[in-house]
Structure formats: C-alpha cells, structure tokens
Amino acid sequence: MKSISKLIRRFVGIMALSTILFSILNIAFFGIVFVRNTSTFSPWDMAGYAAAALQLTDYGYSISDDVMAKLKEQNAWAILIDNDTRQVEWQTDNLPNNIPMQYTLSDIAELTRGYVDGYPTFTGKAQDGLLVLGYSKDRFWKHTRGSWDYNFIANLPKNIIIILAINTALIFLIYVAANTKMSRSIRPIMNGIQDLSSGSPVCIKQNGVLYELAEKINKTSEILQMQAEQLRKKETARANWIAGVSHDVRTPLSMIMGYAGQLENSKNLSETEQKKAAAIVKQSNRMKDLINDLNLASKLEYDMQPLTIKQENAISIVRQVVVDFMNMDIDDKFPIEWKTSPTLSVCYINADKDLLKRAIANLIQNSINHNENGCMIYASVDDDNNTCMICIEDSGIGVSDEQIDKLNNTPHYMVCDTNTTEQRHGLGLLIVKQIIKGHKGKILIDHSEYGGFKVALIIPK
Amino acid sequence: MNEDYLLNKNILLVDDEQELLDMVLSILIEYGFQNVKTAKNLKEAMEQAEKSRPELAILDVMLPDGNGFDLMERLKKSGNYPILFLTARGEDDDKFKGFGLGADDYIIKPFLPKELLFRIMAILRRSYKDENPLVYLHDSQIDFSRAEIIKNDEHIPLTAKEYDLLSALYRNAGRIVTIDTLCGAAWGNNPFGYENSLMAHIHRIREKIEQNPSQPVSLVTVRGLGYKLIVEGK
Numbered sequence: 001m002k003s004i005s006k007l008i009r010r011f012v013g014i015m016a017l018s019t020i021l022f023s024i025l026n027i028a029f030f031g032i033v034f035v036r037n038t039s040t041f042s043p044w045d046m047a048g049y050a051a052a053a054l055q056l057t058d059y060g061y062s063i064s065d066d067v068m069a070k071l072k073e074q075n076a077w078a079i080l081i082d083n084d085t086r087q088v089e090w091q092t093d094n095l096p097n098n099i100p101m102q103y104t105l106s107d108i109a110e111l112t113r114g115y116v117d118g119y120p121t122f123t124g125k126a127q128d129g130l131l132v133l134g135y136s137k138d139r140f141w142k143h144t145r146g147s148w149d150y151n152f153i154a155n156l157p158k159n160i161i162i163i164l165a166i167n168t169a170l171i172f173l174i175y176v177a178a179n180t181k182m183s184r185s186i187r188p189i190m191n192g193i194q195d196l197s198s199g200s201p202v203c204i205k206q207n208g209v210l211y212e213l214a215e216k217i218n219k220t221s222e223i224l225q226m227q228a229e230q231l232r233k234k235e236t237a238r239a240n241w242i243a244g245v246s247h248d249v250r251t252p253l254s255m256i257m258g259y260a261g262q263l264e265n266s267k268n269l270s271e272t273e274q275k276k277a278a279a280i281v282k283q284s285n286r287m288k289d290l291i292n293d294l295n296l297a298s299k300l301e302y303d304m305q306p307l308t309i310k311q312e313n314a315i316s317i318v319r320q321v322v323v324d325f326m327n328m329d330i331d332d333k334f335p336i337e338w339k340t341s342p343t344l345s346v347c348y349i350n351a352d353k354d355l356l357k358r359a360i361a362n363l364i365q366n367s368i369n370h371n372e373n374g375c376m377i378y379a380s381v382d383d384d385n386n387t388c389m390i391c392i393e394d395s396g397i398g399v400s401d402e403q404i405d406k407l408n409n410t411p412h413y414m415v416c417d418t419n420t421t422e423q424r425h426g427l428g429l430l431i432v433k434q435i436i437k438g439h440k441g442k443i444l445i446d447h448s449e450y451g452g453f454k455v456a457l458i459i460p461k
Numbered sequence: 462m463n464e465d466y467l468l469n470k471n472i473l474l475v476d477d478e479q480e481l482l483d484m485v486l487s488i489l490i491e492y493g494f495q496n497v498k499t500a501k502n503l504k505e506a507m508e509q510a511e512k513s514r515p516e517l518a519i520l521d522v523m524l525p526d527g528n529g530f531d532l533m534e535r536l537k538k539s540g541n542y543p544i545l546f547l548t549a550r551g552e553d554d555d556k557f558k559g560f561g562l563g564a565d566d567y568i569i570k571p572f573l574p575k576e577l578l579f580r581i582m583a584i585l586r587r588s589y590k591d592e593n594p595l596v597y598l599h600d601s602q603i604d605f606s607r608a609e610i611i612k613n614d615e616h617i618p619l620t621a622k623e624y625d626l627l628s629a630l631y632r633n634a635g636r637i638v639t640i641d642t643l644c645g646a647a648w649g650n651n652p653f654g655y656e657n658s659l660m661a662h663i664h665r666i667r668e669k670i671e672q673n674p675s676q677p678v679s680l681v682t683v684r685g686l687g688y689k690l691i692v693e694g695k
Contacts, residue, residue, distance in 0.1 A: 250549040251481060253571035258484040261574035262491060281573065288571045313653055316641040323686050327636040338685035346653050 051124030339380035371396030630690035
C-alpha cells in the first residue's frame, strides 16, 4: 500500500531529525555544565605562578602579598621543598598539621602524581626547590594513573565511527521491529477502511496495539451494512408495492379493454358510440402500457430485474422489433424504413435480448405517440469497431433544442428527489435509459436529419 | 382460406373471476366459437375436461384451489391438446420462458380482444390442420399434406427446406416474417450467415408458386427485413 510506505518514510525522517536535535542539545548541555563546574584557573598554573612569585630574600623566603591573597582566597596551602635537603624550607600559615616536613624522592613522585595525606597537590618549579600547592580534600579529583594505550588513541576516530554505525543500525533495527509490529496492526485496519469504502462487510480481528480502532471500524461496518440492508428493504418494498398495484389493476383493466374492444366493433352501435368505445380502448391501452412501464422502470431502478446477458445479433433484434411494428400498423400511418447497410447482416453484442427489444420498441412507440398525424420512421444499425449504434429517427414534428437538453439532462420524477410538480417526460425514455445503462452503453438524443427526433443507442460489443 | 372448422373446436375456459369469465366468453362467442365451456376452479375444470373433451384450454394462473400450472399437468394427462395461459403476473413471463412448462402460449393481462382471438386462432391453426389442406395463393395452391404446389394443374413437389420456409410464412400469412425467423425455421437455432441461402430458396419457391417470379405477388420482399406471404381471402 502506498500510504504505508509514506508513513514509514515520515517516521524515518522524524527519527533522523530528532537524533540530530538531541545530539546538539546534549553537547550544548554538557558544555554548559563543564564550564560552570570548572574553575577559571588551572591548579598547575597556579602552582607555577606561586613558584615564580616565591623569592629568597635576606630574611628567608617570601611571597608577594597578592599571590598570598589569591592562595587564601582559594583556601590553598603551599610548601617549598628544597632540592638538596628535601626538607620544607618555607610554608604558608594555613598548612595542616599532619603534612610531613621531610620528603623522599618517592614521596615527591607520589605527591606530584597524586595526593599528600588526601590533599590534592600540584607542583611548580621554584628557584631552589619544588613548590607544592595543596587544596582542600574535596576540591579536586586527580587522575593518578593517566596513560592510554597508543593504539587506543590511534584507532579512536575509526572506533568512534564504528560505534556510531552500530548505534544507528541498532536504532534502525529497533525501529523496524517496532514498526513491523505496528504496521501488522495497521494493515488489517487499512484493509478494513478500504473495504468500508467499497461497501463490503468488514470484520477485523480485535487484537494488537490498535484493537480499539479495529473495534470501531467493525462497528461502523455493522452500521453501514444495517443501513444498506434497510435501504434495500425499503426499495424492495417500494418495487413490490408498485408490482402489487400493477398486478391488481390488470384484471379490472382487462374487463374494461375487453368490453370496450367488443363495443368498438359492435354493429349495433352508431358510429359516434363506436368512436367513444375506441377512445376507451385507446386510453385503457395507454394505462396498460403505463402499468407495464411503471413496473419495469421500478424494477430496473432497484436492480430487481437481473439482466440476462448473452451474445446476440443486434441487427436481428432491431429487425424483429421493426417488423412487429410494421405488422401492427395496419393503416400504414407510420411506415418504417430500414436504413441498415445491406452488406451488414451480423453485429454481435452482449445484450439482454428482451430488454433491448423493449428499449427499441419504446423509441419507435415514442415516435408514434408524438406524431398523431403520422410520420416516417427510420431504423438503422451501424457497426463501429468496438460499439454497435442503433438509431431510431423520424420525420415528425421533432423537438426544440431546449427540450433536447432537458431530455438529456433532467432526471425523471421516478429517480428524482426534488419536486415532481413540473411536467417531465414519460416513462418510455427513462426505461430506455435504464436498459442502456444496464448494457454499459450510451444514449444520444438529437435532431434527425429527416426533420424529426433522433435517438441513438451506443452499445459496447 | 376457410377457417370456420376451427370455430367448432371445444374450448375450456378457466378463471376464478366470474366477470372476466363472462367477458372472455362473450368475446369468443361473438367471434363465432360455438363450444366454449367455463370453470371457476381446478375441481370444476377437471370435471368439465372429462365431460366435454376440450381441444384448447385457456387457463388463469391463480386459482382458488391450486394454480394453473398444476391444472395444466393434470389436463395434459387426460389428453394432448394446446394450452393458453392468461396471467396477471408479469413475473410469470420468466416462468413460461425459463421452464418450458408445455404451455403453447401465454397472454399477460390486460389484453385486447383482438390479441386474444389472434393468439387462439394461431394455436388452433397450428394444432388442427384443415381437413381441406389447400392454401390458395394468387397463382397457385399449396398442399401442405402432400408437400407440393399446384400451379396450372401441375403438381410441383417442395423440398424439405422449402416446406419449412413456406410453413413459417403461412403461419404468419399477411404479416412480415423476419429473415432471422425464416433462417431459424430452416436451419435451426444458430441461423446467422444463411441469408444468401435463404435468398436462393425464396427464389426457387417463387419459381414454383408465382406466375412471374421476377414480379412476385404472393411472396413479397420487405427490403432488409423479411418476406410476406399473401394468401387469398386472408
């Protein structure tokens, strides 16, 4: 998944950035502490300084007042050990009592490196001896055995780099391990969310770090499924209601059509009365068509009419519909001309034969319904490489540009959630649209070159 | 052609609604059918079937003591005659198509009297051949029982394909029959690609039935769509 790698990249970036930031902060902090806790002077320098300030006068050794003051300020004591006698020749007043007055060579080596009786000592070379400066016991910590293996120092840069590399690798391994666990918990949740968006039911295992999230997603899925189920039930109920009503109307309508049909041809009736009966037949026929259309449209709308798609010859389907109309049109008021190229006898498409027949019949019926004075109807099938175009046109009254725009773009009241008071087109064209949608095709409504209305159905092969 | 003999056939009409029964009965009687019996349920229908030996049954699907499909099965046991269903349910459409229950035709309510009569006559014509089997054309006659054409006192035999094509055309006499239907009648279920053969056969049929085959009057072409057989007196 793209988003996971993006997430990991982000994590790595944040980690690198925070490592750099922490290093800088630590170094700065250490520096500050070091500066704060270290004297502004070095005790070795002080010892040298004091040694230089010690002068042998006629009255013995003496030290300048300002150096003396500095020593006192630092609470340090000092002695001068003579080079020859190794005895203390001079001392400050604050010399602790237990400081020896006589020193051997090894004592001097010891105090140079470390302590005298626990007092940290520092030496400076005086005129005829060694000046030893002592500080209070907790003033300094001395590194008495300061020596490093040469190789250790020589290899230090390399070793530092190796240690850093190992550290980085270790941190990365820990990160990967932690993240793998994380992404293992995240992955089912990501999949779950993707499934949610496609509407399929989701059930994620509720364990791992993100179990709460998994629980919430499962709950959301349940809610969505429940809502979809309720909507489906509602739609089924609506379609069933329409089917039920149309079923119940069929028998009474049969009676009306039956008797009116008989009266229409009854020789006992006058011509005016026969015409009235004919009008009843015509109108009840319209009602019959309306019921059938309403039923089919609602079934198609709520996906209750599954399409039986098979390979069919579009030419044969259109030809049958055209011939059915020609056989019905006894007074030849609506002659149909077959405009398909004579060389084209087969155009295979994947289609539901009955529904496609219904769509074409609706288009021809539309031309008949809207042209009471009769008109020519033109039917044609064209074979493009990947599509099949079925055209029904007429030479009738046609429609305005505005109406064409409306037919192409305004939803029918059956599938529209706004007001239904405005007059909209009949169910016939809605059914055609639904059927063509089911075939993944397109429908184009336009003016015909023959003067009237044109509808082209474009169906993929 | 005289089809009066079909009007003498025994018809059994079954529907649970008395008013609809009365209406269909009046349509049939007005058209000239003389032997129509009615029944309102399965039991009555079986009794009538035993008494009157029907030659066509028109059944409603919904009956108070069962359904029309069961009734059809029971009727078919007692005699092999055509059955036409009248149904108010659009969904039955699929049933008839899908299961091939043995019904000869079905009409979905509401229907026009003309439509009902046309279907009934078509079924009867198919099921009961005329005792006098000659079909009169403008220049000749077809004798389906002998599979031959009689033109100018000459008997010309029909080939099997020509017979199939003429039968299909005659069943829909006066109406256009599509190229596809004709190819289907002669060559079976996958009839595409036989159009040239069909044209050749039509040409030979014309030579047999027409006085002037280049200007046919009985078997006319409807360009691009199909052919129409014009029968005298029809």
